[in-house]
Amino acid sequence: MLSFIARRFAVAIPTILILIVVSFVLMFAAPGGPFNAERPLPPQVLANIEAKYGLDQPYWKQIFDYVWNVVVHFDFGPSFKYKDRSVNDIIAQGFPVTLTYGFWSFVVAVIVGVTLGVVAAIRHNTWLDYLAVGISIGAQSLPNFVMAPMLVIVFTLWLGWLPGGGWNGGQLQYLVLPVIALSTSYMASIARITRSSMLEVLNSGFIRTARAKGLSDGRIILRHALKPAMLPVLSYLGPAFVLMVTGSVIVDSYFSTGGIGVYFVNAAFNRDYSVMMGITILMGALTILFNLIVDLLYAWIDPKIRY
Amino acid sequence: MTLKNTLKATTAAALVLLGTAVYAEGHGATHPVTGEPLAAEQVFTYSTIDEIPSIDPGLVEDVEGSAVVRDLFEGLLNQDPDGNPVPGVATGYEVSEDKMTYTFTLRDNAVWSDGTPVTAGDFVYAWQRAANPETASPYSWYIELMSIENAAAVIAGEKPVTELGVKAIDDKTLEVRITQPLPYFPQMVTHGTTFPVPQHVVEEFGNDWVTPEHFVGNGAYVLTERVLQERLVREKSPTYWDADNVLIDKVVMLIINDSTQALTRWQAGEIDKTAQGLPPGQYPSLVQEYPNEAIAVPSLCSYYYNMNMRDTAPEWAKDVRVRQALSLAIDRDIIVEDVLAAGQFPAYTFTPGATAGFEVPMVEAAGMTQDERNEKAKALLAEAGYGSDNPISLEILYNTSESHKSVAIAVSQMWKQTLGVETTLANMEWQTFLEERGNGNFDVSRAGWCGDYNEASTFLDLMNSSSGYNDAGYNNPEVDALLAESKTLADPSANYTKVEEIIAADVPIIPIYHYTENFMLNDAIKGWPFENVQQTWYSRELYKVAE
Numbered sequence: 013m014l015s016f017i018a019r020r021f022a023v024a025i026p027t028i029l030i031l032i033v034v035s036f037v038l039m040f041a042a043p044g045g046p047f048n049a050e051r052p053l054p055p056q057v058l059a060n061i062e063a064k065y066g067l068d069q070p071y072w073k074q075i076f077d078y079v080w081n082v083v084v085h086f087d088f089g090p091s092f093k094y095k096d097r098s099v100n101d102i103i104a105q106g107f108p109v110t111l112t113y114g115f116w117s118f119v120v121a122v123i124v125g126v127t128l129g130v131v132a133a134i135r136h137n138t139w140l141d142y143l144a145v146g147i148s149i150g151a152q153s154l155p156n157f158v159m160a161p162m163l164v165i166v167f168t169l170w171l172g173w174l175p176g177g178g179w180n181g182g183q184l185q186y187l188v189l190p191v192i193a194l195s196t197s198y199m200a201s202i203a204r205i206t207r208s209s210m211l212e213v214l215n216s217g218f219i220r221t222a223r224a225k226g227l228s229d230g231r232i233i234l235r236h237a238l239k240p241a242m243l244p245v246l247s248y249l250g251p252a253f254v255l256m257v258t259g260s261v262i263v264d265s266y267f268s269t270g271g272i273g274v275y276f277v278n279a280a281f282n283r284d285y286s287v288m289m290g291i292t293i294l295m296g297a298l299t300i301l302f303n304l305i306v307d308l309l310y311a312w313i314d315p316k317i318r319y
Numbered sequence: 320m321t322l323k324n325t326l327k328a329t330t331a332a333a334l335v336l337l338g339t340a341v342y343a344e345g346h347g348a349t350h351p352v353t354g355e356p357l358a359a360e361q362v363f364t365y366s367t368i369d370e371i372p373s374i375d376p377g378l379v380e381d382v383e384g385s386a387v388v389r390d391l392f393e394g395l396l397n398q399d400p401d402g403n404p405v406p407g408v409a410t411g412y413e414v415s416e417d418k419m420t421y422t423f424t425l426r427d428n429a430v431w432s433d434g435t436p437v438t439a440g441d442f443v444y445a446w447q448r449a450a451n452p453e454t455a456s457p458y459s460w461y462i463e464l465m466s467i468e469n470a471a472a473v474i475a476g477e478k479p480v481t482e483l484g485v486k487a488i489d490d491k492t493l494e495v496r497i498t499q500p501l502p503y504f505p506q507m508v509t510h511g512t513t514f515p516v517p518q519h520v521v522e523e524f525g526n527d528w529v530t531p532e533h534f535v536g537n538g539a540y541v542l543t544e545r546v547l548q549e550r551l552v553r554e555k556s557p558t559y560w561d562a563d564n565v566l567i568d569k570v571v572m573l574i575i576n577d578s579t580q581a582l583t584r585w586q587a588g589e590i591d592k593t594a595q596g597l598p599p600g601q602y603p604s605l606v607q608e609y610p611n612e613a614i615a616v617p618s619l620c621s622y623y624y625n626m627n628m629r630d631t632a633p634e635w636a637k638d639v640r641v642r643q644a645l646s647l648a649i650d651r652d653i654i655v656e657d658v659l660a661a662g663q664f665p666a667y668t669f670t671p672g673a674t675a676g677f678e679v680p681m682v683e684a685a686g687m688t689q690d691e692r693n694e695k696a697k698a699l700l701a702e703a704g705y706g707s708d709n710p711i712s713l714e715i716l717y718n719t720s721e722s723h724k725s726v727a728i729a730v731s732q733m734w735k736q737t738l739g740v741e742t743t744l745a746n747m748e749w750q751t752f753l754e755e756r757g758n759g760n761f762d763v764s765r766a767g768w769c770g771d772y773n774e775a776s777t778f779l780d781l782m783n784s785s786s787g788y789n790d791a792g793y794n795n796p797e798v799d800a801l802l803a804e805s806k807t808l809a810d811p812s813a814n815y816t817k818v819e820e821i822i823a824a825d826v827p828i829i830p831i832y833h834y835t836e837n838f839m840l841n842d843a844i845k846g847w848p849f850e851n852v853q854q855t856w857y858s859r860e861l862y863k864v865a866e
Contacts, residue, residue, distance in 0.1 A: 036595055042751075043754045044750025044751060048455070048750055051788060054463075057457065057459050057460050057634075058457070058475075060452040060453075064453070064455035065386060078830050082770065095372055095373040095378050095526075096373050096530070101547075106548065108662055118550055122327055161579065161583070164580065164584075168583065168584070169583055175589060176580070176584040177580065180547065232602070236725050263574075265576035265577055265580075266576075266577055266580050268548070268549055268575050270546050270549030270550075270574075271548075274576065275548070278369075281748070
C-alpha cells in the first residue's frame with residue numbers, strides 16, 4: 013500500500029510538469045497577450061510592463077523561471093491583470109470560498125443523489141422509481157446558468173428570503189443558493205449511477221444468498237448491497253469533487269461569491285497567464301490527489317482489489 | 320456654585336444633550352443646505368461588472384478604478400458636478416506667461432489618514448513613480464500626454480525620474496513644467512494618475528500598501544475591506560479636511576459580473592446603483608416601470624466602424640465614393656431607436672456633441688433625410704462602377720457580443736437593401752479581435768472610443784497618421800497638420816471643425832452613434848452628477864434622503 017502511494021506520487025510530479033509545459037505552450041499560442049487592450053499601449057509603456065513581468069525573455073526561460081519559482085519558493089507570481097494582488101493571494105482568498113460551497117454542494121449531492129438512487133432501485137418500476145428518475149432527469153437537464161437566475165428571482169425578488177449574491181465571509185444565507193445551483197446536476201448524475209449499479213447488485217448471486225438466509229431487507233441493502241454498488245459512484249465522485257471545490261464560473265459570476273471559478277474563465281479571456289497557470293496547477297494537483305484517494309477507497313470497499 | 324447645584328446643572332445639560340440626540344435619532348438629520356430629511360443609514364451600495372485591476376493611483380487604468388481612487392485619494396484639483404476643475408488639495412494655481420509653468424499652492428489642512436501632512440513632495444513622488452519604468456504603469460503615457468518636461472525620456476528609462484518636470488518648491492508649493500501650452504492642463508490633474516501617494520507607506524509595504532491593513536490615503540474615504548471579485552468597502556475618513564461636509568458614511572462596491580443579475584438585485588433593493596450598461600433591450604421597459612430611476616445620460620464615447628485604408632485593403636475600399644456610399648446607407652436612427660433603444664444619439668461626426676467646447680459641425684449627411692442619403696449612396700456607388708454586375712462583398716469584424724452583433728446585422732441588412740453589398744459577419748474573441756484589427760486584417764471593423772478628458776482632441780488625435788490607435792490606417796497630411804497646429808492655438812475649435820469635415824468627406828471611419836450611460840439609480844440617492852459627461856462622481860457629494 014505504502015509503496016503504491018509512493019509510486020503514484022512519483023508519477024504525479026512529471027505529470028504536473030507536463031501539465032505546466034503544455035499549458036504554457038497553449039497560452040503562448042493563443043493570439044493577443046495580457047496587456048493588449050482596446051487602447052493599445054504605447055510601445056515604450058508596453059516594453060516597460062513586459063520587462064517588469066519577464067515577458068521579454070525567451071519562452072524556455074519564462075517556463076524555467078516559472079517552474080523554479082513554483083517549486084523552490086512556492087510563488088505563483090504576480091497577477092498580470094489584478095496588479096494589487098499576487099496569484100498566491102488570489103488563490104488564498106478565492107479557494108477557501110469555492111472549497112466551502114463546493115464541499116457543501118458535494119455533501120448535498122451525495123446524500124440526496126445516493127438516497128434517490130437507492131430508493132429508485134429497491135422500488136424498481138414503482139411510482140417512487142419514476143418520481144426519483146423524473147427528479148434526476150429534471151435536475152440534469154436544467155443547466156445551472158438557468159437555475160441560478162431562477163433561484164434568485166424566486167428566493168430574492170419574490171420571496172425576499174435570501175440575498176441574491178455576495179459572500180460576506182460565507183454566512184449561511186449566502187451559501188444556500190450557490191449550493192443548490194451547483195449541486196443539482198451532480199446530484200442527478202449520482203442518483204442515476206447509484207440506481208443502475210444498485211439494480212445490478214440486487215440481482216447478483218450473493219444478494220440472493222443473503223435473501224435465502226432470511227436477512228431483513230434493510231440489512232441486505234445497508235450491509236451487503238450498498239458497498240459494492242458504490243464502486244462506480246466512487247469513480248465518478250473523485251473528479252466531481254475536484255470540479256466542485258475548484259468552483260464553477262456560473263456560480264461565481266451569478267452569485268458574486270469571489271471564488272476562484274470565475275478567475276479560470278476570466279484569466280483565459282484576459283490572458284492573465286500567471287493566474288491561469290496557478291489555477292491550472294491547483295486543479296491538476298487536486299485531480300491527481302483525489303484520483304489517488306478514490307483508488308485507495310476502492311481497495312477498502314472491494315477486498316478483491318489489492319495494490 | 321454648590322455641589323448640588325453643579326449636579327443639577329450637569330444633569331440638566333446632559334438631559335438637553337440627550338434630548339437633542341434622541342430627537343435627531345427619531346426625526347433624522349436634514350441636509351445642511353437643502354434641508355431634505357436624510358436617511359438614518361448613509362450607505363451607498365453600487366455594482367460594477369468586473370473586478371478593478373488596481374486602486375493604486377500610480378497603476379489605476381479603468382473607469383471604475385478611477386472612481387474608487389477619487390474617493391480614497393484627492394488630487395490637486397477636483398471636478399465640480401459640471402466637470403469644471405475646482406480646488407482639491409491645491410487651493411489654487413498660477414500659470415506663467417508662456418503658459419508652460421504651473422505653480423500650485425497646497426492647502427495647510429490636507430493630511431494623510433495616518434495624520435501625516437500631505438506635502439508637495441508626495442505629489443512629486445507620485446508623478447515620478449507613475450512615470451518610472453520600474454513601476455511599469457499602464458497609464459505612464461498619461462504623464463507624457465500631460466506634456467510634462469522629460470516625461471518621454473523618463474518613461475523610456477533614458478533619464479532618471481528626478482529629471483521629470485515636477486518640483487516641490489517647499490512643502491506647500493508644487494511647480495510643474497510642461498513643454499507646450501495646454502489649455503486643458505488643469506482638467507488633466509483631476510485624473511487619478513496625478514493623485515499623491517504616501518511615500519512612507521508605499522516604501523514600507525511595497526505592493527501590499529493598498530490592502531485594508533496598510534492603506535493610507537488622503538481622500539474623503541479610507542479602504543476598510545477588499546475581497547477580490549466580491550466587494551470593496553470604503554468608509555468615511557475622519558482626517559479628510561472637508562469631512563464635516565461628507566454625508567455618506569460608507570460606500571460598498573459589489574462586483575456583479577452579469578448585468579441581468581445586477582438588475583435583479585437592484586430590484587430586490589440590495590444595491591442603489593447598477594453598473595453602467597443595462598441588459599440589452601431592457602431600457603425602454605425599465606424607464607416605463609421606474610421613470611425616475613432608469614437613467615440614460617450622454618457620455619463621451621463614440622461607436623464607429625473603421626474602413627481599411629491600407630495598401631493591402633481591397634480595391635473597392637480605396638475608392639472614396641464607395642466609402643461615402645457605405646456611410647450614407649446606414650440608417651442611424653433605426654440603430655439607435657430600434658436596435659439599441661437606450662437613448663443613444665445618431666452620429667455623423669466622430670466627436671460627441673456633449674464634448675466641452677465642441678460645436679458639432681454641420682456635415683452634409685446629417686442634414687439629409689434617410690431617403691436622400693440612400694439615393695446619394697446609390698448614385699455614388701454606381702459612379703464608382705459597382706452594382707449588380709460588379710457587386711461588392713465585404714466582411715464586418717467585431718468582438719463577440721450580442722449588441723455588436725445586432726448592430727452589425729442591421730448594418731449589413733441596410734447595405735444589402737440599399738446598395739446590394741453582400742456582407743458577412745465575423746466575430747472574434749476579444750484578444751484575437753484586437754490583434755486582427757491592429758494588424759489591419761479586415762475590410763470593416765467595429766470600434767468604440769471613450770474620451771480620456773473632456774476635449775475634442777481626445778477623439779480627433781486618433782485620426783493622426785502616427786496615432787497607435789488609428790486602426791483604419793488613415794493617413795492625411797492635412798489632418799496631421801491641423802491637429803499639430805491645434806495644440807498651439809488658444810482656441811483650436813476651428814481646426815477641430817475642419818478635421819471633422821475632412822473625415823466626413825474621406826470616410827476613414829463611419830461614425831454610427833454616440834453612447835449614453837444607462838443604469839438604475841435608487842431615487843433616494845441624491846447628488847449624482849448627471850451633468851458631468853465623463854460621469855466623474857465623488858461619493859462625498861452624494862447623500863441618501865429618507866424614504
